[in-house]
Structures are given as structure tokens and as C-alpha cells.
Amino acid sequence: MKTSAEQLSENGVVRYTTPAKQLKCLSCGTDRIKPGRRYCSRQCRQQINWVLSLSKGLLRTFNARYAAFSFTRNHVILDVLPVWSKVISRFICKRTFGNKPAEDLKNLILQAGREWYQMVDNNTSKSFASLSLLEKNHKESINPKNIKPDRKASLRLTKHEKESLKILELDRKDLSSDEHVVKIKASYKRMAKLHHPDMGGDTEKFKQLNEAHKQMLLWTENPQYASRRALQDCWSYDGVTSRWSPPL
Ligand SMILES: [Zn+2]
Structure with a gap:
């Protein structure tokens, strides 16, 4: 061979x-x-x-x-x-x-x-x-x-990115929009208020949310398509x- x-x-x-x-x-x-x-x-x-x-x-x-x-x-x-x-x-x-x-x-x-x-x-x-x-x-x-x-045919997301999207309560359509960075940040802001430990939120959930936010902002820097x-x-x-x- x-x-x-x-x-x-x-x-x-x-x-x-x-x-x-x-x-x-x-x-x-x-x-x-x-x-x-x-x-x-x-x-x-x-x-x-x-x-x-x-x-x-x-x-x-x-x-x-x-x-x-x-x-x-x-x-x-x-x-x-x-x-x-x-x-x-x-x-x-x-x-x-x-x-x-x-x-x-x-x-x-x-x-x-x-x-x-x-x-x-x-x-x-x-x-x-x-x-x-x-x-x-x-x-x-x-x-x-x-x-x-x-x-480009469709967005490509890793398993980790898909999970992050879910945590931020967003979907693929949100990422296809030109406003995707704004949407990610807005969703993060909204949910951070809900889950912030100082406001009685769950520490673990808040950590996950921060991770998800970071992950999706990273994705926007180099979005990948099939x-x-x-x-x-x-x-x-x-x-x-x-x-x-x-x-x-
Ligand atoms: Zn490798």
C-alpha cells in the first residue's frame, strides 16, 4: 500500500x-x-x-x-x-x-x-x-x-459547543444570524443574573454558564461550516x- x-x-x-x-x-x-x-x-x-x-x-x-x-x-x-x-x-x-x-x-x-x-x-x-x-x-x-x-452548507459544532449552546438556551438559528455575538452575550447576561451565587444561584450552574459563554465566544472567532x-x-x-x- x-x-x-x-x-x-x-x-x-x-x-x-x-x-x-x-x-x-x-x-x-x-x-x-x-x-x-x-x-x-x-x-x-x-x-x-x-x-x-x-x-x-x-x-x-x-x-x-x-x-x-x-x-x-x-x-x-x-x-x-x-x-x-x-x-x-x-x-x-x-x-x-x-x-x-x-x-x-x-x-x-x-x-x-x-x-x-x-x-x-x-x-x-x-x-x-x-x-x-x-x-x-x-x-x-x-x-x-x-x-x-x-x-457553506451548515454550521459545524463540536459536542462541547452543542452543550454550551444548550446551557445558554440558544439554538443553531441564533448562531446563523449576523447578530450571533450579541445574542450570546445577551443570553449570558440574562442567565448570569438568574444563576449568580450572590443572588442565591447554584455555584456549579454558574460555573457551567461561564464556561459555555467562553466556549461560544471562542467559536464566533472561528466559526466552522461543513x-x-x-x-x-x-x-x-x-x-x-x-x-x-x-x-x-
Ligand atoms: Zn490532535
Whole structure:
């Protein structure tokens, strides 16, 4: 059987689909994951969200319309399709033994950032620095369609987030609304009054409420949506919303 790495080196293209769906942590790829969960731990999830947020600066510099992040055992890969281009640029970096993909992606982003800054420091214009870096990494063999996700289909919530939503007495519709942050805060405020220990409320309930509030505010910073199967093995970025969506 071929490994992912072999698939990569053979034709230079990462496969975005796999025949059999295995339960794996979306952040680090480990299969040591509890049923029903999408991440092996909360830290692992926070780590990838943090690094993907970090990548947004670079993606905006490239004026990315779409981007995709994937990893194999040996590489991390960031594919970028700028608004004005028909060719994908592939940024690829060897994995460091013992590192999680998120750490390797962070290094890849910082490396690209350093290259960009070096050019700008040498009096290259910012737009030309971006163009040079993108052209240097052009990968004509990849079909740009590969990294274009379908429009968002539905919200994706972890079990923990679903529970938090329930505690705040909100539902999915509240999250789909443009006012979702206001709704979360209003609901929290209303319920905090009810459950505050100083007002005779239950301490444990109040703690749960605070946790739920924190959890849902965190969700709003990086809301996640289901995208189509073609991107099931990589994270996809949409430049219009500046958001990353997890693989299916
Ligand atoms: Zn993990």
C-alpha cells in the first residue's frame, strides 16, 4: 500500500479524497480519538485554530481567494489561489520529527513571511514581493478547482459547543444570524443574573454558564461550516469571509 508521502512525491499532488473515512484528529491526525470527537484534545484544537488565524496575515498579503492546508506524515502543504490568478502556488515544508502539523505550519508561515519581508527590506514593493513569492511556488499541475470549496452548507459544532449552546438556551438559528455575538452575550447576561451565587444561584450552574459563554465566544472567532467532500482531507480558506473551515 502507498503511503501519503509517496502519493505526494509521485505526481506532486496531494490527494484531497480518501476512499475510506477514518476517525482522525483534524489537527494532528492521530487516530487516538474518542468516538464522536473531531480532535484528540482541546489543546490540539486550539493550537490549529491559532496557527490558522496566524496564517490569515500571509493570505491577505497574497490576496488569496482560496487556500487549502493539508499535511502528510512528511510534509505540511499550504496551497494558495490569489484573487487575480488561475494558478495555485504551493508552499510546502518538511515535517520536523516530534512536531505537530500545526507547529510545522507555523514554521512554514513564518518562513514565507521572512522571505517576503526580506524582499520588502531590499526595496521591493509589497505587491511585487507577494507576486515573486507566489510565482516562485507556482504549481501548474494542480487544478485550482481542487481548493475551491462549495458554499457553506451548515454550521459545524463540536459536542462541547452543542452543550454550551444548550446551557445558554440558544439554538443553531441564533448562531446563523449576523447578530450571533450579541445574542450570546445577551443570553449570558440574562442567565448570569438568574444563576449568580450572590443572588442565591447554584455555584456549579454558574460555573457551567461561564464556561459555555467562553466556549461560544471562542467559536464566533472561528466559526466552522461543513464544506463539500472534495475538501474532506484538508482545511479550506475562503478569502471573502477570511475564514478557515475544517476538513469533513
Ligand atoms: Zn490532535
